[in-house]
Amino acid sequence: PRGSRVLFQQPLLRLGRPGLGRVRAKGKLADLPGNATAARSAPETRPRPSARAFETVRFLCTFRRVQTTRGAWFFCTKPAAPGAAGTPPRPRPAMRRTREEVDATLQIAKLNAAELLPTVHCLGFGPGASAAAGDFCLLELEPALCEQLEAGHSLVIRGDKDEQAVLCSRDKTYDLKIADTSNMLLFIPGCKTPDQLQMEETHCNIIHTEIFGFSNNYWEVRRCRPKLKKLKKLLMENTYEGPDSQKEKDSSHPKYTTEDLLDRIQASEEEIMAQLQVLNACEIRGYWRILEFDYEMKLLNHVTQLVDSESWPFSKVPLSICLQELGPLEPEEMIEHCLKCYGKKYIEDGEVYFELSADKICRATAQMLLQNAVKFNLTEFQEVWQQSVPEGMVTRLDQLKGLALVDRHSRPEIIFLLKVDDLPEDNQERFNSLFSLREKWTEGDIAPYIQ
Numbered sequence: 001p002r003g004s005r006v007l008f009q010q011p012l013l014r015l016g017r018p019g020l021g022r023v024r025a026k027g028k029l030a031d032l033p034g035n036a037t038a039a040r041s042a043p044e045t046r047p048r049p050s051a052r053a054f055e056t057v058r059f060l061c062t063f064r065r066v067q068t069t070r071g072a073w074f075f076c077t078k079p080a081a082p083g084a085a086g087t088p089p090r091p092r093p094a095m096r097r098t099r100e101e102v103d104a105t106l107q108i109a110k111l112n113a114a115e116l117l118p119t120v121h122c123l124g125f126g127p128g129a130s131a132a133a134g135d136f137c138l139l140e141l142e143p144a145l146c147e148q149l150e151a152g153h154s155l156v157i158r159g160d161k162d163e164q165a166v167l168c169s170r171d172k173t174y175d176l177k178i179a180d181t182s183n184m185l186l187f188i189p190g191c192k193t194p195d196q197l198q199m200e201e202t203h204c205n206i207i208h209t210e211i212f213g214f215s216n217n218y219w220e221v222r223r224c225r226p227k228l229k230k231l232k233k234l235l236m237e238n239t240y241e242g243p244d245s246q247k248e249k250d251s252s253h254p255k256y257t258t259e260d261l262l263d264r265i266q267a268s269e270e271e272i273m274a275q276l277q278v279l280n281a282c283e284i285r286g287y288w289r290i291l292e293f294d295y296e297m298k299l300l301n302h303v304t305q306l307v308d309s310e311s312w313p314f315s316k317v318p319l320s321i322c323l324q325e326l327g328p329l330e331p332e333e334m335i336e337h338c339l340k341c342y343g344k345k346y347i348e349d350g351e352v353y354f355e356l357s358a359d360k361i362c363r364a365t366a367q368m369l370l371q372n373a374v375k376f377n378l379t380e381f382q383e384v385w386q387q388s389v390p391e392g393m394v395t396r397l398d399q400l401k402g403l404a405l406v407d408r409h410s411r412p413e414i415i416f417l418l419k420v421d422d423l424p425e426d427n428q429e430r431f432n433s434l435f436s437l438r439e440k441w442t443e444g445d446i447a448p449y450i451q
Contacts, residue, residue: 096208097122118205119197123188126210138185138218145169145221158266167221171270174221187213226267228275229425232290234264235281240289243331255287280341282333291337297368299338300361302326304390307356314392317343319352358393365389366400370417378406378413402448405437420449 102120106113141149148169149155157176159165167174189212192200238253247253256264265272281290291299306325307317319339323332339345342361343354365388370376386395397406402420407413418437424430434441434449 097206099206102206117194117197120206121191122206122208123186123211124208126212136187136213136215138215140179140218140220142221145174156262158263160264163227163266166224166227166266168266168268171268173224173226173267173271175224177220177222178217179220180217185215185218186211187215225425226271226275227425228265228267228271229421231261231265231267231272231275232279232421234261235279235288235290238289239292239295240282240284241292241295242334255289257286258283258288261288280337282337284333291334293367293371296338296341297364299330299334300342300364302329303335303338303342303356304361308390314356314358314390316348317354317356319345319354358389359399362389362393362395362399363403366395367403367417370404370415373416375414375416378415381415405445407438418449423449 102122103113106116145155153170156168157165158168165176167176188209191209192207234254234256238247238255241247261272262269267275276288279290280296281288283289303317303322303326306322307314310321312318317339319336322335322339326335339354339356342364343356345352345354347353362385366385369381369385369388382395382397389395400415403417404415405418406415423433430450434446438445
């Protein structure tokens, strides 16, 4: 629908080719503090009038937020330099136009005034518009992110100097890139939409407005996979080998708190905490640590041997007795951490129990066997694997998805370690890595590595 008319001062306008410019109304201005808008122009060739007329305006942003057809724009202001003016200057008297000049411009532009609202916005670039052009940034956000900001939550930009910046909410990660636009985005404080003008009674149908600033680009966000590979890399720099290990006596090894990880990992807080659980990391004296795999298997062996000696079912392992019996061998918090990694906690009659997962224990045992061999005869591996797990547990190859790969085309058939955590995070690089190992993949084989 056609809306308010906009007139640009001829000497001040430097947009596109000579001639009449038009923009179409695409968005809607939100009722927000500041009431500032941005106009997007797209010039087209027409006979050059004395002033350039714009039939309608696309409102894209405010100093806070404007809803558009694609989502929302947020207006970001950089800190002002000391002594800089806090508000834009008032329009100068020389910029003001009369009704007769407006009507003459509409006639030259071949626009029918009867089809337009009577109120006219006359826009002019202020003396500080060019200097302030680099002080503002536009950030386009999807509605869900807008709601989080309006609810008082924060968005964080994360990344080291050698990394592509990402934007993180509480639970999601987004690529953050600068998008250039051929249309100039104008920041216009006090500019009113046609709906607002119709609701207000005004004695003057000519409104003189000064352009506060402009931009030719904006920040664009797109949902992406969290970059969590670095998390494991950092924690593997100093794995936990037990309270009596030499590493614990040497303070030179790096350690990371939750705040340290949030500063360095390009992922949301919820995604980082979820990945810490996947890695079976634990917090020891305020620092996140990954257990050395041999030490982790040592703890698991203590637990499974106790279960066997006490003839407990794997579905009901009492925490208190485990801590009482194994406490003299290992720290109680490590015993409980092991039970959490390989079991599910529940309470019955006021007592804490754990239901051990056969799949997790079988998977860990297979990793222990495969990490010491480049390739393993599949038949021999299955025999040794079954003999190595606790009695009563049954091993299956589907327990090794994302951990090991079976080559059924070789003779004899072989199995080797291929952990999904070791593959590149980038989609193209991951596919290149996988197809460098094997030219042809079945869907069942490749699915665990690309999900």
